[in-house]
Amino acid sequence: MSKILIRGAKVLGGEPQDVLIDGETIAEVGAGLSAEGAEVVEAAGKVLLPGLVDLHTHLREPGREDSETVLTGTRAAASGGYTAVFAMANTFPVADTAGVVEQVWRLGQEHGYCDVQPIGAVTVGLEGKKLAELGAMHESAAGVTVFSDDGKCVDDAVIMRRALEYVKAFGGVVAQHAQEPRLTEGAQMNEGIVSAELGLGGWPAVAEESIIARDVLLAEHVGSRVHICHLSTAGSVEIVRWAKSRGIRVTAEVTPHHLLLTDELVRTYNPVYKVNPPLRTERDVHALREALADGTIDIVATDHAPHPHEDKDCEWAAAAMGMVGLETALSVVQETMVDTGLLDWAGVADRMSVKPAQIGQATGHGRPVSAGEPANLALVDTEYRGQVDPAGFASRSRNTPYQGRELPGRVTHTWLRGKATLVDGKLT
Amino acid sequence: MQRHLISAADLTRDDAVLILDTAEEMARVADRPIKKLPTLRGRTIVNLFFEDSTRTRISFEAAEKRLSADVINFTAKGSSVSKGESLKDTAQTLEAMGVDAVVIRHGASGAPYRLATSGWIDAAVINAGDGTHQHPTQALLDAFTMRRRLVGRDAGLGQDLSGKRITVVGDVLHSRVARSNVDLLHTLGAEVTLVAPPTLVPVGVETWPCEVSYDLDSTLPKSDAVMMLRVQRERMNAAFFPTEREYSRRYGLDGDRMAKMPEHAIVMHPGPMVRGMEITAEVADSERCTVVEQVANGVSIRMAVLYLLLGGNEPAVTHARTNEEK
Numbered sequence: 001m002s003k004i005l006i007r008g009a010k011v012l013g014g015e016p017q018d019v020l021i022d023g024e025t026i027a028e029v030g031a032g033l034s035a036e037g038a039e040v041v042e043a044a045g046k047v048l049l050p051g052l053v054d055l056h057t058h059l060r061e062p063g064r065e066d067s068e069t070v071l072t073g074t075r076a077a078a079s080g081g082y083t084a085v086f087a088m089a090n091t092f093p094v095a096d097t098a099g100v101v102e103q104v105w106r107l108g109q110e111h112g113y114c115d116v117q118p119i120g121a122v123t124v125g126l127e128g129k130k131l132a133e134l135g136a137m138h139e140s141a142a143g144v145t146v147f148s149d150d151g152k153c154v155d156d157a158v159i160m161r162r163a164l165e166y167v168k169a170f171g172g173v174v175a176q177h178a179q180e181p182r183l184t185e186g187a188q189m190n191e192g193i194v195s196a197e198l199g200l201g202g203w204p205a206v207a208e209e210s211i212i213a214r215d216v217l218l219a220e221h222v223g224s225r226v227h228i229c230h231l232s233t234a235g236s237v238e239i240v241r242w243a244k245s246r247g248i249r250v251t252a253e254v255t256p257h258h259l260l261l262t263d264e265l266v267r268t269y270n271p272v273y274k275v276n277p278p279l280r281t282e283r284d285v286h287a288l289r290e291a292l293a294d295g296t297i298d299i300v301a302t303d304h305a306p307h308p309h310e311d312k313d314c315e316w317a318a319a320a321m322g323m324v325g326l327e328t329a330l331s332v333v334q335e336t337m338v339d340t341g342l343l344d345w346a347g348v349a350d351r352m353s354v355k356p357a358q359i360g361q362a363t364g365h366g367r368p369v370s371a372g373e374p375a376n377l378a379l380v381d382t383e384y385r386g387q388v389d390p391a392g393f394a395s396r397s398r399n400t401p402y403q404g405r406e407l408p409g410r411v412t413h414t415w416l417r418g419k420a421t422l423v424d425g426k427l428t
Numbered sequence: 429m430q431r432h433l434i435s436a437a438d439l440t441r442d443d444a445v446l447i448l449d450t451a452e453e454m455a456r457v458a459d460r461p462i463k464k465l466p467t468l469r470g471r472t473i474v475n476l477f478f479e480d481s482t483r484t485r486i487s488f489e490a491a492e493k494r495l496s497a498d499v500i501n502f503t504a505k506g507s508s509v510s511k512g513e514s515l516k517d518t519a520q521t522l523e524a525m526g527v528d529a530v531v532i533r534h535g536a537s538g539a540p541y542r543l544a545t546s547g548w549i550d551a552a553v554i555n556a557g558d559g560t561h562q563h564p565t566q567a568l569l570d571a572f573t574m575r576r577r578l579v580g581r582d583a584g585l586g587q588d589l590s591g592k593r594i595t596v597v598g599d600v601l602h603s604r605v606a607r608s609n610v611d612l613l614h615t616l617g618a619e620v621t622l623v624a625p626p627t628l629v630p631v632g633v634e635t636w637p638c639e640v641s642y643d644l645d646s647t648l649p650k651s652d653a654v655m656m657l658r659v660q661r662e663r664m665n666a667a668f669f670p671t672e673r674e675y676s677r678r679y680g681l682d683g684d685r686m687a688k689m690p691e692h693a694i695v696m697h698p699g700p701m702v703r704g705m706e707i708t709a710e711v712a713d714s715e716r717c718t719v720v721e722q723v724a725n726g727v728s729i730r731m732a733v734l735y736l737l738l739g740g741n742e743p744a745v746t747h748a749r750t751n752e753e754k
Contacts, residue, residue: 188537196632199537199561199604204631268545269538313546315515317536317559 003027004418005035009043009379011369013345019048021375024417028371041413043379049349051083051376051414053356053365054326055175055253056150056229056301059085059116061107062100063092068306068396070107073326074114076304076395078421080326081378081411082114084357084365085304089121090151096121096132098140105142113421117362120144122163122174126152131163138170145361148175150229151276153211155181160215164224173251173359175227176215178236179277183207188317190263190278198266200316203278205233212236216243216250225249227359230303232258232277234287241296251359253301254288256332257323261285261401271312271319272401275305292351293342299356302329306397324395328388330380331407338382339408345382364417379413386410394427432544432553433733436564436612441588444616448572449585450732451725457494458728465731467739468497471528476518477556478504478534483699484556484566487723488531491730495739500527515539516548523549529738530554537561537604552737560602566698567608569729571616573722574653577694590617595647597623597679598657598706599668601630605698606657610638623647625679627668628659644679648688655696656681656706672705682708686716694718 004021011017011029018033019026054077060068068076070087077085087104089095095104101118108116120137124130126149137144147167154160154176163174184207189195191202212228216239219226228240231252243250257275262282265273273279291297305322312319333352337343343351357366367373385408390398414422421428430438439447457463473492477485485501492499502522519530529552532540537559544553557563575584578592594613600606600622613620620638622629633640641647648654659679661672669675676682686695695707695717703709711717 191631193632193635196630196636197607199559199607202631269541270546310514313514313516315534315536315539315542317538318515 003038004041004415005033005038006041006043006048006379007035009046009048010345011048012349013047016044019369019377021415021418024375026369026371026373026375029369041379045383046412047345047380047382048369049081049345049378049380050353050366050369051378051416052081052330052352053360053362054082054085054302054304054329055146055299055356055360057085057087057304057326058090058306058322059087059104060091060306062103067308070104070116071111071113072394072396073304073306074108074111074116075427076324076326076393077114078414078416078427079394079411080328081330081380081414082326083376083378083414083416084115084117084362085326086117086119086146086360088150089119089148090126094121094125095119096124096126098133098136101137101142101144102140112416112419113427114416115362115365117360118142118144119146119148119150119175122147122149122154123159128152128154128156128159131159131166134163134167134172135170138172145170145172146175146227147172148177148229150175150177153177153179153181155211157214157218161218161222164219164226165222168224171361173225173227175229176211177229178208178211178215180207180210189266189274190280192263192281194263194266198269200266205235205280208233208277209235209239212239216240216248219250220246220248225251228252230255230258230277230301231288231297232280232284234284237287237291237296241291244296251298252296253299254292254297255303256300256325256329257401258288259285259292259336260332265401269316271314271316272323272399274316274319274321275323276321289336289340289342292337293347298351299359300329300333300352301356302326306395307399308397312399322399324393324397324400327393327395328400328402328407330411331409332402334382334409335407375415375418377415378411381410381412382408384408384410431737433564433737434541434544434553434555435562436567436608439564439612439615441615441617444568444571444612445586445588447568447729447732447736448575450736451572451728452581452585454731454735455725455728458724464494464496466496467735468492468495470498471738472498472500472526473529473531473734474500474502474522474527476502476522476530476532478532479557481533481557483723484533487726488556488730490727491734494727495731495734497734515543516546519543519549523551527551529734531556533557535559554733554737557604559604561604561607563604563608564612565726565730565733566605567612568733569722569726570609570655570696570698571612572725572729573696573718574694577718578652578692588616589613592618592652593621593650594618594653594655595621595623595651596655596657597644597681599628599659599663600624600633600657601628603657609655610636614638621647623679625669645685645688648685649690651689651693653694653696654681654689657698658700658702659706661702661705676705680706680708681711683710686711686714696722698722
C-alpha cells in the first residue's frame with residue numbers, strides 16, 4: 001500500500017501537523033514530514049479527527065433494503081467521517097441469532113466502506129419475553145458485545161435484570177431504548193404545550209425517565225454496566241448524573257437531532273420531524289448540550305433511521321418514526337457544541353470516536369492520532385458552511401430534518417485503515 | 429382571510445365576525461321559499477370523509493347545495509383508501525377530476541394541514557374535523573349560536589362576544605371542539621372556562637387562553653353559556669374516570685345544576701349527546717338547550733365559509749373581502 005501525507009492538518013483542532021500514513025497505520029506525526037513517495041493531501045486549515053464511531057445506526061438490511069442496505073448505509077457513514085458503525089438489531093428477520101449478525105458483519109467487511117459491528121437483540125424477535133442467544137452471537141464471527149432491542153424497550157424488569165447479569169460473562173453491555181410502553185400508547189410527539197395544541201398523543205418525559213431510573217438501579221444491584229440509547233430529556237440527564245455520582249456504571253448517548261431541534265417544529269405536521277424518542281423542548285435541548293459537554297452524556301450517536309419517501313409523505317399519524325443522520329451528524333455537533341464554545345475538537349473526537357469505540361469495544365477505532373495507530377481518520381473542513389441537500393446523500397433515504405438548513409462543516413476525507421473511502425467529499 | 433380553513437386559531441377577530449355576519453345573511457336564505465343561491469354554480473366541492481360523521485357531512489352537503497355547487501361525497505369505507513391508498517394519492521385523484529375545494533374529515537390530527545401545505549393539491553381545504561386537533565366550523569357555529577342568543581340576531585351584527593362567560597365541560601383532552609372553541613371564543617373576546625376531571629385536561633393546557641376548573645357547581649352561576657362535550661363511555665376503561673355514574677354525578681348537567689345558571693344562560697352541545705351521561709333528558713329537551721338550533725346554524729356557517737373561501741366577488745353577499753392574508 002502506498003503512503004499518504006496529510007499536510008498541515010489541525011490534529012484534534014490543535015497546531016498544524018503532518019500525518020504520514022503508511023499502509024494501514026499512522027507512521028509518523030510531526031511538523032515538516034517528507035512527502036517522498038507519498039500522495040499528498042493538503043489539509044491546511046482543516047481539522048483531523050480519529051474516524052468517527054456510531055454506536056446507533058439502522059442499516060435496514062436484511063429486510064428493508066428499500067430504505068437502506070449495508071452498502072448504502074456504510075457509504076453514508078464514510079461520507080459523514082465514520083469508520084465504524086454499530087448496526088441495530090431491528091431488521092427483518094431480527095438480528096437475534098448468530099446467523100443474522102454474521103450476515104450483516106460479512107456484508108460490512110465485503111463492501112469495505114466502514115466497519116460494521118452488529119448489535120444483537122436482547123430478546124427473541126424484540127418481543128421482550130425470552131432472552132435471545134446472546135452468548136452465541138458473542139461467539140459468532142461478528143463478535144457481538146452490544147445488545148439492544150432498540151425500537152422497543154426491554155420493559156419487563158426481570159428480563160432486563162437477567163440480560164444485564166447474563167452479558168457480564170463475556171463483557172457485553174445492554175443498550176436500553178428507554179420507553180415505558182403503557183405511558184406511550186398512541187404517543188405521537190413530546191407531551192407538553194405543543195402536543196396540547198396540536199391534538200397529537202403525548203409522549204411524556206417520564207416514560208423515558210422512569211425506565212432509566214429503574215435500569216441504573218438494576219445495573220447497580222447486579223453490578224453490571226448499562227448503556228442508555230438516545231437520551232432526550234433534562235430529567236434523564238439528572239438521573240444519569242446522579243447514577244454516575246453514585247458510581248453506577250452507566251453510559252449514555254444523545255442524537256444530533258436532540259441537540260438541535262425542538263417540538264415546536266411539529267407544528268408543521270411534517271413527519272420528517274417525527275422520531276422516537278420525540279423532539280423535546282428548548283429546555284431539554286440545552287440540558288442535553290450541557291450534559292454532553294460535562295461528560296454526563298458520554299457520546300453522540302446518530303440513530304440513523306432511513307425510511308422510504310412514502311413513509312414520510314403522508315399524514316403525521318401514519319408516518320414512520322426516524323431520521324437519517326450519518327451524513328449530517330458532525331455538522332450538527334459543530335453547530336450545537338463547537339461553534340457555541342461548549343466543546344473543542346478534542347472533545348468532539350472523544351464524544352464521537354473514542355468513547356463510543358470504548359463502550360462498544362470496537363478494536364482499532366477511537367484511537368489517538370499518533371504513530372503506530374490504525375489509520376482510521378476523518379478530515380473536516382470546519383470553515384465550510386452550506387445548505388443541506390438530501391439529493392447529494394449517499395444514503396438510500398432522504399428523510400432528513402435539515403433539508404435546506406445551513407450547517408457548518410464538511411467531511412472531505414475519510415480513511416479506513418489507510419484506505420481512502422472519501423476523497424474531496426466524494427466516495428471512492 | 430386565508431385560502432384554507434384549517435384551524436380556528438388562524439382566524440382574526442375581523443375574519444370571524446365577517447363569517448358570522450355572512451352566516452346571518454345566509455340564514456335568511458333558509459327562510460325563502462327557494463333556499464338556493466347561484467353563487468357557487470359550476471364549482472365542484474368534494475366532501476372527503478375518512479371518519480364516519482353523518483351529521484357534519486350532511487351539514488356541509490346542504491350548505492354546498494344551497495350555494496349551487498356540484499357536490500361529490502367520498503367516504504373512506506369501501507373505497508381505495510381501505511385498500512391502502514395514501515391520503516396524497518386520494519387527494520390528487522380527486523383534484524384531477526377538477527375539484528375546487530376539499531372538505532376533509534380525518535382521524536389524524538394535522539391531516540387537513542398536510543393536505544393544504546404539502547403541495548399535493550391546489551384546491552382550497554376546509555377542515556371538517558381532524559383527530560383531536562380542530563373543528564373550526566363547529567366553533568364558528570357555536571359562536572354564531574351564542575351571539576344570536578346572548579347579543580341578538582340583528583343587534584349582534586358586526587359584534588363579537590366580548591365579556592361573555594363561556595363554560596366548556598367534559599372530555600377536553602380528546603376534543604377538537606374544545607380546542608377550536610377556546611381559540612375562537614378568545615379571539616372574539618369571550619372568557620372561557622374549561623371544566624373537567626384532571627385526567628381529561630391535557631398537560632400543557634396552562635398556556636391556553638382560558639381558565640381551568642375541576643368544579644362544575646362553582647362555575648355554573650358565572651356562565652352565560654355552558655357547552656357540554658360528549659364523553660365516550662369507553663374512556664372509563666382507560667381509567668380516565670372510575671364509572672359512568674361517578675362522572676355524571678360530578679360533571680353531568682341535570683335540572684338541579686341547570687337551575688344554578690343565570691336565567692339568560694344557554695346550554696349547548698355539539699352532538700351527538702349521550703343522554704344520561706353528560707346531560708340528562710330534562711336538560712337536553714329544555715328551552716334553554718340549543719342543540720337543534722346549532723344544527724341549523726351549522727348550515728348557515730358552512731355556507732358563509734364556503735362562500736368566503738370560494739365565492740370571490742360574487743354578489744350574493746354584500747360584504748367585500750378586505751382582510752389581508754395572515
